[in-house]
Amino acid sequence: MDRGQSCSYSTSFESDGWNVDTAQARPRQESGRANSSSSSSNQDHVVELLSSLQEQLDNLASQVHMANHDRSNPPSPISSAGTAKLQEFATMLNNEASAHDVRNTADRGSRTAGSPGFYGPTSPDYTLNVGQLKLRRNSCPGPPLQEQQLQLASIDEDAASDTVDDETAQDDRPSVSPQTVDRQDATPLLTFRSIMGLQEAIQLVHIYQEVVGDLHPVVDIDALIKQAQSWYADSDSGVTSCELLMIFNLVLVIALRADPRPNHCHKENLLRESFQDAVNARLAAPAYSIKHVTIIFLKGWYDFFQEMPRSAWRMCGIAGRTLMELGFHNSQVFNHTLTSDAQRTEACILISSILILDRQWSYATGLPLHFHENSFSSISTSSVQHPYLKAMLSFILISDRFGEPISRAAKGERYNDDDAFELLNFQIDQWRRKAVGNYTLSECRTWHTNPSTRPPTWAILLNLRAESVRSQLLKPFFFSESDIETTKNHLRAATELVYDICHVLYMLDTYTDIYRKQHPYFQHILACTSGLAFLVIAFLKQNKTTVLSNLEPDLIDSLGGSFLMAECVTLNHAKRSRSARRLAKRLVEMRRILLSLGILRGPGTGANEEETLANTSRSIPRESFIPQPEMLDLQSQSGYTPPLYDGNISDGFGFNMPTTVSDTDVIMGWADSLRFQWPIGDVSHMFSESSF
Incomplete structure (x- = not known):
């Protein structure tokens, strides 16, 4: 039989082997090596085995050639059997290598895009x-x-x-x-089935969508609900995706945290214990998929709702760096790796959300940014049609300018560039008009009687975001103690802005559940606004004889009313919120100062204050201004004793919200911003190539 060489065999044996005559052998096709070369490079160990086998076959052939001088002699049965066994062994190894390569190919196919x-x-x-x-x-x-x-x-x-x-x-x-990591036991991740029923789980998914998904749609809620139904229907889940299970568990605990009820805390603890090890393993695992990044992203959201903004900021950075490990900061790699429009859209939404939250959580903690506008390459954001994401992406273009005044003031440098201040204010107003259109806060006093006038949550947040940034621009004027006249010129704008923001937050907390469910967002805005109020009151106290004595009555009313609304909202949430309790303690000091300055007048009772507010606050149609007694019981929580309500506000603080936020704002149109070469309307290519 033809084995690729000409051999002669002899029936005589020598002590050291066969005596064979040398013969010319034509090259033999190295079947094992050919198979291994066609397999993937991850079969190096198999290639080494095949190479060793080939050497043995070559040595055997050489011995056969040297041992046989007579081509007419029949072949030796022993040599034939040995050669046959070696070739059978080589065939077996090649078959195993091919099968192993097929399995690896299937494994790579099952992994999501972005694996390289x-x-x-x-x-x-x-x-x-x-x-x-x-x-x-x-x-x-x-x-x-x-x-x-x-x-x-x-x-x-x-x-x-x-x-x-x-x-x-x-x-x-x-x-x-x-x-x-992915081969871990999925059983602990299915603990939610023993904690809650399917309908409650679906309800929590919808709550998550309301508080997170409507702003950052990184999770396909419909697909997740459909998958949850299959998990509940099949007692033996079989082969299921641990990634999807972790995403589902994180969605549930975020919703439980956002909608606190008596039994939600216990359920949240049980769920967290079931998945926290798996999520922590994902943080240490190499980057390999979009869902991997989504898990880290949701972990940041969960930390944010736990009032751990620094941890949320850290998770946001890890999520973005994981995207960079996948190469998504490079446009060529991005388009090569993600082959479908659906994959690219999913990635664009996730990248956009990470960039936006990096700004927000860095802003909230005072920590440096993880990413800048040039951290990611020219990823097209035209596929991002969500209004909140589009607005916040455009906001990034000018947000870096807002930090300069307050940074200079924090270093003790003077900031009295009124022209720059007016320009930034104009740009903020232009951004707000483009972002929210006809959705304004001018009708907030009618939300309780006509809910249809209330804008969607994302529009409310964008309006408040604009006002909050304006408050940041005003703060540097009150940091300085040397230029009293310049600070005095901005006193009215700061006082009215504080009142406007407190008014909207008060209405949201009193007549809707938006403030409660979106508490981390609004608590931060309230704290920033209270910070500006502290600066204003400190300025008045330092210049009591020259400024406060000549202060207009409506500004005095505004300061008193702003404080009462901020205090009420804070106390309503102080029992469940650490940040609210911290702010409540600070407001105790503010109350004492306001009383000493005569802005609040006392002592009085809660009933007197209620009557005063009802008579004088035409812009705050409040049914019951006093917080509920259970919300005032903070002794066991933090040792904080809320102050008694005292003092009647002189002639009231009823005045309408200024027209800085009104439906007429959209008349000017977005094109006006182009006068300043501000490319906020086109964010399709806002991220340049990474420099590293």
């Missing part, structure tokens, strides 16, 4: 990839490497092989990989 690792131009992997491309090009005639090919050299298509090598390596050290 990313390496920048300074890394050795990038240089090796470019060198490999050049070598392959030189072996086959063709055009020189194009710019796109050089960009795509940042993708390590063989990144998955690292995981396979880790699995076969004889190393007892613990390692974390996407495969080992």
Whole structure:
């Protein structure tokens, strides 16, 4: 039989083997090596085995040639059997290698887009990839490497092989990989089935959508509900995605935290214990999918609703860096890795949300930004049609300018550039008009009688965001103690702005559940506004004889009314919120100062204050201004004893909200902002190529 060589066999044996005459053998096709070369590069260990086997076959053939001088002699049964066994063994190894390669191909196919690792131009992997491309090009005639090919050299298509090598390596050290994490037992992640029924779970998903999803739609709620129904219907979940289970659990605990009820705290604790180890493992695992980033992103949201803004800020940074590990900050890699419009849209929404929240949570904590507008490449945001995301993406273009005045003031430098202040105010107003259109806060006093006049939550947040930024611009004028006249010129604007914001927050808390469910958002806005109020009152106290004595009565009424509304809203949530309790303690000091300055007049009773407010606050149609008794019981929570309501407000503080926020604001149109070359209307290519 033909085995690729001419052999002669002898029936005589020597002590050291067969005596054979040398014969010319034609080259034998290396079947094992051909099979291994067609397999993926992650089969190096199989290739080594096949190479060793080929060497044994070559040695055997050489011995056969040397031992046989007579071509007419019949072949030896022993040599035939040995050669046959070796070739059968080689065939078996090749078959196993092919089957293993098929399994690896299936595993790679099951992983979501973004699996290849990313390496920048300074890394050795990038240089090796470019060198490999050049070598392959030189072996086959063709055009020189194009710019796109050089960009795509940042993708390590063989990144998955690292995981396979880790699995076969004889190393007892613990390692974390996407495969080992994903093969974990899903049973603990199904604990929610024993804690709540399907209908309650679906209700919580809708609450999540209301507080997070309507602003940052990174989770497909309809698909998640459909998947949840299958989890509840099948007692044996079988093969299920641990990623989806973690996303579902995080959605549930965020909703439980946002909608506090007597039994929700216990359920939240049970759920958190069931998934926290799995989520922590994801934080340490290498980047490999969009869902991986979504899990980290939702973990940040959960921390935010737990009033842990620093941890949320940190999670936001990890989520963004994980996207960079996937190469999504590079436009060429982004378009090459994500092959469908649906995948690109999903990634754009997630990237946009991370960039926006990085600004917000950095702003809330006073910590540096993780990402700047040039941190991600020219990722098209035209596919992001969500109004809140589009508005906040455009806001990023000018947000860096707002920090300069307060940073200079914090260093003790004077800030009295009225022209720059007016320009920034104008740009903020232009942004607000474009972002919310006809959705304004001018009708907030009618929300309790005509709910249809209330804008959607995202529009309310954008309006308040604009006002909150304006308050930040006003603060530097009150930091300085040297230029009293300049500060005095901004006193009315600051006082009225504080009143406007407190008024809206008070109405939301009194007549809707929006403030309660979106508490972390609004609590931050209330705290920022209270900070400006503190600066105003400190300025009045320091200049009591020159400024306060000549202060207009309506401004005095505004300060008193703003304080009462801020205090009421804060006390309503102080029992369940640490940040509200901290603000309540600060407001105790403010109350004492207001009493000493005569802005609040006392002592009095809660009933007197209620009557005064009812008679004088034409712009606050409040049925019951006094907080509920259970909300005032803070002794067991923080040792804080709320003050008695005292003092009648002189002639009342009823005056209408200024027309800075009105339906007529949209008349000027968005084109006016172009006078300042502010490209806020086009955010399709707002992120330039990363510099690293």
